[in-house]
Amino acid sequence: MPDGTTVSQGRTWAAPTDESECLGEAVGLVYRSGDRTLIDGIDLQIPRAGRTVVMGANGAGKSLLLRLLHGLLLPSAGHVRWGGRPLDDALRQQQAMVFQRPVLLRRSVAANIRFVLKLRGRADQARVDATLDEVGLAAHAHQPARLLSGGEQQRLALARALATDPQVLFLDEPTASLDPASTAAIETIVNRAHARGTKIMFVTHDLGQARRLADDVIFLHYGQLAEQSPAQRFFDDPVSQAARDYLDGRLVIRKSSK
Secondary structure (H helix, E strand, C coil): CCCCCEEECCEEECCCCCHHHEEEEEEEEEEEECCEEEEEEEEEEEECCCEEEEECCCCCCHHHHHHHHHCCCCCCEEEEEECCEECCHHHHCCEEEECCCCCCCCCEHHHHHHHHHHHCCCCCHHHHHHHHHHCCCHHHCCCEHHHCCHHHHHHHHHHHHHCCCCCEEEEECCCCCCCHHHHHHHHHHHHHHHHCCCEEEEECCCHHHHHHHCCEEEEEECCEEEEEEEHHHHHHCCCCHHHHHHHCCCCCCCCCCC
Protein backbone atom coordinates (compact mmCIF):
# COMPACT_ATOMS: atom_id res chain seq x y z
CA MET A 1 0.00 0.00 0.00
CA PRO A 2 1.42 3.47 -0.87
CA ASP A 3 2.79 5.59 1.96
CA GLY A 4 0.17 7.71 3.73
CA THR A 5 -2.72 5.36 2.96
CA THR A 6 -4.20 2.96 5.47
CA VAL A 7 -6.85 0.31 5.13
CA SER A 8 -9.39 -0.87 7.70
CA GLN A 9 -12.35 -3.16 7.10
CA GLY A 10 -12.10 -2.61 3.36
CA ARG A 11 -12.11 1.18 3.64
CA THR A 12 -9.17 3.37 2.73
CA TRP A 13 -7.97 6.76 3.87
CA ALA A 14 -4.84 8.78 4.55
CA ALA A 15 -4.32 9.43 8.24
CA PRO A 16 -2.20 12.27 9.62
CA THR A 17 1.05 10.90 10.94
CA ASP A 18 0.67 12.47 14.40
CA GLU A 19 -1.94 14.25 16.49
CA SER A 20 -0.50 17.70 15.73
CA GLU A 21 -1.46 17.21 12.06
CA CYS A 22 -5.06 16.21 12.86
CA LEU A 23 -7.58 19.02 13.28
CA GLY A 24 -10.79 16.98 13.51
CA GLU A 25 -12.04 13.44 13.56
CA ALA A 26 -15.19 11.37 13.25
CA VAL A 27 -15.39 8.06 15.08
CA GLY A 28 -18.08 5.48 14.31
CA LEU A 29 -20.27 8.19 12.79
CA VAL A 30 -23.80 7.01 11.95
CA TYR A 31 -26.85 8.96 10.85
CA ARG A 32 -30.25 7.33 10.44
CA SER A 33 -33.50 8.75 9.12
CA GLY A 34 -36.38 6.47 9.98
CA ASP A 35 -35.32 2.98 8.98
CA ARG A 36 -32.65 4.20 6.54
CA THR A 37 -28.97 4.44 7.43
CA LEU A 38 -27.60 7.37 5.46
CA ILE A 39 -24.18 7.64 7.10
CA ASP A 40 -22.86 4.24 8.04
CA GLY A 41 -20.00 3.90 10.54
CA ILE A 42 -17.58 6.52 9.19
CA ASP A 43 -14.16 6.84 10.83
CA LEU A 44 -11.96 9.62 9.47
CA GLN A 45 -9.31 12.11 10.48
CA ILE A 46 -9.30 15.61 9.05
CA PRO A 47 -5.81 17.00 8.44
CA ARG A 48 -5.09 20.41 9.93
CA ALA A 49 -3.61 21.82 6.75
CA GLY A 50 -4.87 21.90 3.19
CA ARG A 51 -8.15 21.79 1.36
CA THR A 52 -10.15 18.62 1.89
CA VAL A 53 -12.60 17.92 -0.94
CA VAL A 54 -15.52 15.56 -0.31
CA MET A 55 -16.70 13.62 -3.36
CA GLY A 56 -19.10 10.84 -4.27
CA ALA A 57 -22.11 10.13 -6.42
CA ASN A 58 -25.52 11.68 -5.72
CA GLY A 59 -26.89 10.32 -2.47
CA ALA A 60 -23.50 9.21 -1.16
CA GLY A 61 -23.90 11.33 1.99
CA LYS A 62 -21.57 14.25 1.21
CA SER A 63 -23.83 17.05 2.47
CA LEU A 64 -24.90 14.99 5.47
CA LEU A 65 -21.29 14.43 6.44
CA LEU A 66 -20.56 18.17 6.40
CA ARG A 67 -23.63 18.91 8.52
CA LEU A 68 -22.59 16.28 11.04
CA LEU A 69 -19.01 17.56 11.18
CA HIS A 70 -20.31 21.12 11.73
CA GLY A 71 -22.92 20.08 14.29
CA LEU A 72 -25.99 21.09 12.29
CA LEU A 73 -27.17 17.50 12.69
CA LEU A 74 -26.65 15.18 15.65
CA PRO A 75 -25.34 11.70 14.82
CA SER A 76 -27.40 8.62 15.62
CA ALA A 77 -24.18 7.04 16.88
CA GLY A 78 -20.51 7.93 17.08
CA HIS A 79 -19.00 11.33 17.73
CA VAL A 80 -17.15 14.27 16.19
CA ARG A 81 -14.16 15.98 17.79
CA TRP A 82 -12.26 19.09 16.83
CA GLY A 83 -8.86 19.71 18.38
CA GLY A 84 -9.48 16.69 20.59
CA ARG A 85 -12.65 18.24 22.05
CA PRO A 86 -16.26 17.14 21.56
CA LEU A 87 -18.13 19.42 19.18
CA ASP A 88 -20.01 22.12 21.11
CA ASP A 89 -21.34 25.65 20.56
CA ALA A 90 -17.99 27.23 21.36
CA LEU A 91 -16.26 25.16 18.69
CA ARG A 92 -19.01 25.85 16.17
CA GLN A 93 -18.40 29.57 16.71
CA GLN A 94 -14.93 28.94 15.26
CA GLN A 95 -16.43 27.46 12.10
CA ALA A 96 -18.65 28.65 9.25
CA MET A 97 -20.65 27.02 6.48
CA VAL A 98 -21.79 28.11 3.01
CA PHE A 99 -24.56 26.22 1.24
CA GLN A 100 -25.32 25.60 -2.42
CA ARG A 101 -28.18 28.10 -2.29
CA PRO A 102 -27.28 31.32 -0.47
CA VAL A 103 -29.25 32.03 2.69
CA LEU A 104 -29.23 35.83 2.99
CA LEU A 105 -31.01 38.36 5.16
CA ARG A 106 -33.56 40.65 3.51
CA ARG A 107 -31.29 43.60 4.19
CA SER A 108 -28.55 45.46 2.39
CA VAL A 109 -25.34 43.77 1.36
CA ALA A 110 -23.40 45.55 4.11
CA ALA A 111 -26.07 44.77 6.71
CA ASN A 112 -25.65 41.05 6.02
CA ILE A 113 -22.00 41.30 7.03
CA ARG A 114 -22.69 43.66 9.91
CA PHE A 115 -25.32 41.32 11.39
CA VAL A 116 -22.91 38.38 11.65
CA LEU A 117 -20.12 40.53 13.07
CA LYS A 118 -22.49 42.01 15.65
CA LEU A 119 -23.33 38.51 16.87
CA ARG A 120 -19.60 37.99 17.48
CA GLY A 121 -19.11 41.42 19.06
CA ARG A 122 -17.02 42.69 16.14
CA ALA A 123 -19.38 44.95 14.19
CA ASP A 124 -16.96 47.71 13.21
CA GLN A 125 -17.49 49.40 9.86
CA ALA A 126 -13.87 48.98 8.81
CA ARG A 127 -14.24 45.21 9.01
CA VAL A 128 -17.46 45.32 6.97
CA ASP A 129 -15.81 47.45 4.30
CA ALA A 130 -12.70 45.27 4.13
CA THR A 131 -14.75 42.09 3.83
CA LEU A 132 -16.88 43.44 0.99
CA ASP A 133 -13.82 44.77 -0.80
CA GLU A 134 -12.15 41.36 -0.59
CA VAL A 135 -15.04 39.67 -2.44
CA GLY A 136 -15.58 42.48 -4.93
CA LEU A 137 -18.89 43.72 -3.53
CA ALA A 138 -17.87 47.09 -2.08
CA ALA A 139 -19.78 48.94 -4.81
CA HIS A 140 -22.97 47.08 -3.83
CA ALA A 141 -22.73 47.75 -0.08
CA HIS A 142 -26.04 49.65 0.16
CA GLN A 143 -27.93 47.55 -2.37
CA PRO A 144 -30.55 45.04 -1.17
CA ALA A 145 -28.91 41.61 -1.08
CA ARG A 146 -31.86 40.04 -2.92
CA LEU A 147 -31.10 42.18 -6.00
CA LEU A 148 -27.64 40.70 -6.46
CA SER A 149 -27.02 38.16 -9.20
CA GLY A 150 -26.68 34.50 -8.26
CA GLY A 151 -22.89 34.65 -8.31
CA GLU A 152 -22.85 37.87 -6.30
CA GLN A 153 -25.21 36.39 -3.71
CA GLN A 154 -22.90 33.43 -3.28
CA ARG A 155 -19.92 35.75 -2.89
CA LEU A 156 -21.87 37.61 -0.20
CA ALA A 157 -22.66 34.35 1.57
CA LEU A 158 -18.98 33.47 1.45
CA ALA A 159 -17.97 36.93 2.66
CA ARG A 160 -20.35 36.66 5.59
CA ALA A 161 -18.82 33.31 6.52
CA LEU A 162 -15.26 34.60 6.25
CA ALA A 163 -15.91 37.87 8.10
CA THR A 164 -15.47 36.13 11.44
CA ASP A 165 -12.15 34.48 10.49
CA PRO A 166 -13.35 30.89 10.95
CA GLN A 167 -10.86 28.17 11.73
CA VAL A 168 -12.83 25.79 9.50
CA LEU A 169 -14.90 26.74 6.46
CA PHE A 170 -17.42 24.18 5.18
CA LEU A 171 -18.63 24.66 1.60
CA ASP A 172 -21.46 22.50 0.28
CA GLU A 173 -21.33 22.68 -3.54
CA PRO A 174 -21.20 26.50 -3.47
CA THR A 175 -20.67 26.79 -7.25
CA ALA A 176 -23.07 24.08 -8.46
CA SER A 177 -25.44 26.52 -10.18
CA LEU A 178 -22.95 29.22 -11.19
CA ASP A 179 -21.39 30.15 -14.52
CA PRO A 180 -17.63 29.67 -15.10
CA ALA A 181 -16.71 33.28 -14.25
CA SER A 182 -18.62 33.19 -10.97
CA THR A 183 -17.15 29.79 -10.17
CA ALA A 184 -13.64 31.12 -10.73
CA ALA A 185 -14.36 34.09 -8.45
CA ILE A 186 -15.55 31.79 -5.65
CA GLU A 187 -12.51 29.55 -6.03
CA THR A 188 -10.21 32.57 -5.83
CA ILE A 189 -11.83 33.71 -2.58
CA VAL A 190 -11.60 30.18 -1.14
CA ASN A 191 -7.94 29.92 -2.05
CA ARG A 192 -7.20 33.25 -0.39
CA ALA A 193 -8.89 32.05 2.79
CA HIS A 194 -6.86 28.85 2.65
CA ALA A 195 -3.65 30.87 2.20
CA ARG A 196 -4.51 32.76 5.41
CA GLY A 197 -4.75 29.48 7.31
CA THR A 198 -8.45 28.60 7.17
CA LYS A 199 -9.13 24.89 6.93
CA ILE A 200 -11.31 24.20 3.88
CA MET A 201 -13.87 21.37 3.65
CA PHE A 202 -15.38 21.53 0.15
CA VAL A 203 -18.11 19.31 -1.32
CA THR A 204 -18.20 19.18 -5.10
CA HIS A 205 -19.34 16.85 -7.88
CA ASP A 206 -17.19 18.71 -10.41
CA LEU A 207 -14.05 16.69 -11.15
CA GLY A 208 -12.27 19.66 -12.70
CA GLN A 209 -12.93 21.76 -9.65
CA ALA A 210 -11.79 18.97 -7.34
CA ARG A 211 -8.53 18.66 -9.26
CA ARG A 212 -7.97 22.42 -8.99
CA LEU A 213 -8.72 22.70 -5.28
CA ALA A 214 -8.07 19.44 -3.47
CA ASP A 215 -5.06 18.68 -1.32
CA ASP A 216 -6.75 15.51 -0.12
CA VAL A 217 -10.00 13.79 -1.08
CA ILE A 218 -12.66 12.05 1.00
CA PHE A 219 -14.68 9.73 -1.22
CA LEU A 220 -18.02 8.45 0.04
CA HIS A 221 -20.01 5.52 -1.34
CA TYR A 222 -23.45 4.58 -0.02
CA GLY A 223 -22.84 6.55 3.17
CA GLN A 224 -19.54 4.84 3.90
CA LEU A 225 -15.99 6.10 3.66
CA ALA A 226 -14.63 4.28 0.62
CA GLU A 227 -11.35 6.16 0.42
CA GLN A 228 -9.37 9.13 1.69
CA SER A 229 -6.01 9.92 0.19
CA PRO A 230 -3.83 12.77 -1.08
CA ALA A 231 -5.43 14.36 -4.13
CA GLN A 232 -2.83 13.42 -6.72
CA ARG A 233 -2.88 9.81 -5.60
CA PHE A 234 -6.68 9.74 -5.62
CA PHE A 235 -6.95 11.05 -9.17
CA ASP A 236 -3.98 9.10 -10.56
CA ASP A 237 -4.35 5.76 -8.78
CA PRO A 238 -7.46 5.41 -6.59
CA VAL A 239 -7.44 2.42 -4.27
CA SER A 240 -11.15 1.65 -4.07
CA GLN A 241 -13.11 0.17 -6.96
CA ALA A 242 -15.95 2.62 -6.30
CA ALA A 243 -13.59 5.58 -6.76
CA ARG A 244 -12.15 4.09 -9.94
CA ASP A 245 -15.64 3.63 -11.34
CA TYR A 246 -16.62 7.15 -10.32
CA LEU A 247 -13.62 8.76 -11.98
CA ASP A 248 -14.21 6.70 -15.13
CA GLY A 249 -17.90 7.68 -15.23
CA ARG A 250 -18.99 4.07 -14.71
CA LEU A 251 -20.41 4.25 -11.20
CA VAL A 252 -24.01 3.03 -11.21
CA ILE A 253 -26.08 4.00 -8.17
CA ARG A 254 -28.47 1.32 -7.07
CA LYS A 255 -31.43 1.98 -4.81
CA SER A 256 -30.32 1.28 -1.25
CA SER A 257 -32.28 -1.12 0.93
CA LYS A 258 -31.02 0.61 4.08
